[in-house]
Amino acid sequence: MGVDEPKRVAHQGGATAGVIFKDIAEEVLRILQIPPDLGPNLAPDKKRSSPPETAPLPASRSAYANLGDRREPAYASR
């Protein structure tokens, strides 16, 4: 936020883009198989099956409908 910056947008980027970031981060963590480090008693699969508090990008879900099919490389690994 700048000196004379209108407050209208100040840090709204962080607030709003945070939703997108969370969506990306969770996918990246899953792809890289980075194990959870919070809440050791939480079972990841059980936790992931529950709806998130903040529904991430509902409008994007249709666009990502086929993502599961495309996550694996279209060309065979060499």
Next chain:
Amino acid sequence: MNKPPAFRCTLVFGWLIGLSFVALALWLYRIQVVKHDHYRAIVNRMHDQRTVRAARRGDILDRRGVVLATSLPVRTICADPSLIFTQRVAVATTIAPLLGMEVADVLEKLKPVVRTNAVGDPFTNQFVVLKRRVPQEVWTQVRSAMANLDLGVKARKGSGLSYALTALRTRAIFAQEGHVRQYPEQRLGAHVIGYTLPTEINTEFGTVHAEHGVTGIEAVLEQALAGAIGWKGDGADLPARPGLNVVLTLDARVQRVVEERIAWGREHFDAASVFAVIVRPATGEILAMASAPSLDPANPGDPDAGQVNHVVGSLFEPGSTFKIVTIAAALEAGLLRLEERVNCHNGRWFYGGRYLHDYKGYGLLSFEEVLVKSSNIGTAQAALRLGPERLYHAITNFGFGSRTQIMLPSERAGVISHPRDWSGISITLIPIGHEVMTTPLQMAMAMAALGNGGVLMRPMLVDRLEDQNGQLVVRYSPVAVRRVLSESTAATMLRALRGVASQEGTARKAELELHSLAGKTGTSEKFFGALTSPASTTPRSTPSFPPKSRSFASWWAWTNPNGWPTRAGRPPA
């Protein structure tokens, strides 16, 4: 004594014969010795023009072997009109359908053109290109059709006509080797991979059609990717040396996720551009780098394509994400403690003749809260403790103002002026990301340094070069640029930055359920509607996976979004 007339005649005749042999010997000497190179070149052009061998351009792959760019063999179909002459119609009607061309167009190209050479002798053109980028199987069909060409002419074996017909059927239509570049994953990683354009390489033995890297990895590693052409002729057979394969550090799966999300975000927020980069802090490996709008490397001239890789090629004021540099430097210098409280003057502080504002009015905040709540006033006071020289040193030490030396073209260094050029309030503006210009990659690497125990790494985009058999030729290693913070300072900063993605912080919606997240948000008014820099995950309770090797840092931004919500809480459009 007079010789008999018959003897004189014999003598003269003998001299004439002798002189003829001398003249013949001189002529042969001229041809064989004096003009040897000249005639050798002519012969080479006549016989070796069709035997230049194109080198296959190397592939570009992601870290797991997914092919992102490859080359497929194609042919350039050519003709020698001097061998066709009156049979143009027969040849054109035979090959035009196979090539997908109009007969009239082929006829026009086969039309012999007679010119005169340097010594005034007429000659017919011997080379014309009929069609480029023809698949190998089509060329096989053309060659077969020409070999079986029925001209309704019977020629006696060994006759001149027989020789001409054989030349027409076997040599009048010929093909040059070449390759066409293809991108199996379409736009994936386009700004990193770059693209090529077709080019012709003219050699002594003819022309070969190749692809030349214009930007991205295709351009930077052109020499390794291109290989070396070969040739066959004059009894020699030198095969082409294929180019090397380039294995990137990118992970196609991560790249795809990032590209799809930022494309969605750009559309959703009506932003001019969105870009992101994801880095492994411990090695500097780039796992994903994307800019939207993207481009199609197979059609780079598309006017709607985003030609600029904003991650390395654009400069922005980093806004509040830059606060980490000042707070970390002051912490490193022992000039503050994160739990120490500072007066934030209820969001309005007069310094240097101007008011500095905060997003919200805060009174006393700890420096940890200054980071979490992104207080400009608190950060500016940390900068005043450092002073201009030490602040400038910290900024340049983090790599700002210098190229990261990533293996990509058109990287920009950024702008940070020397303290002697600062105004009276620069010491309060630079720490909050104004009066300084950085690339997104520089911000990502600075954030990654926090996740790497304070060591700044050089961004690494290429993992290795391999030959066509997958044998290792060159392996690139991670390069530590320098230590910018002590390990304890880096750890302290990460702990503090975890609060940003919490209910108290500015990126509360980014809070993850199962992983800790350290980050910093920011907004810069002139060049951004907003930018966000959620940073690195740092697993704390997984001793078998050291945090440094199992985390990632990222940085992304939106430029000029029109769809941000207002403070009244309007949801994104």
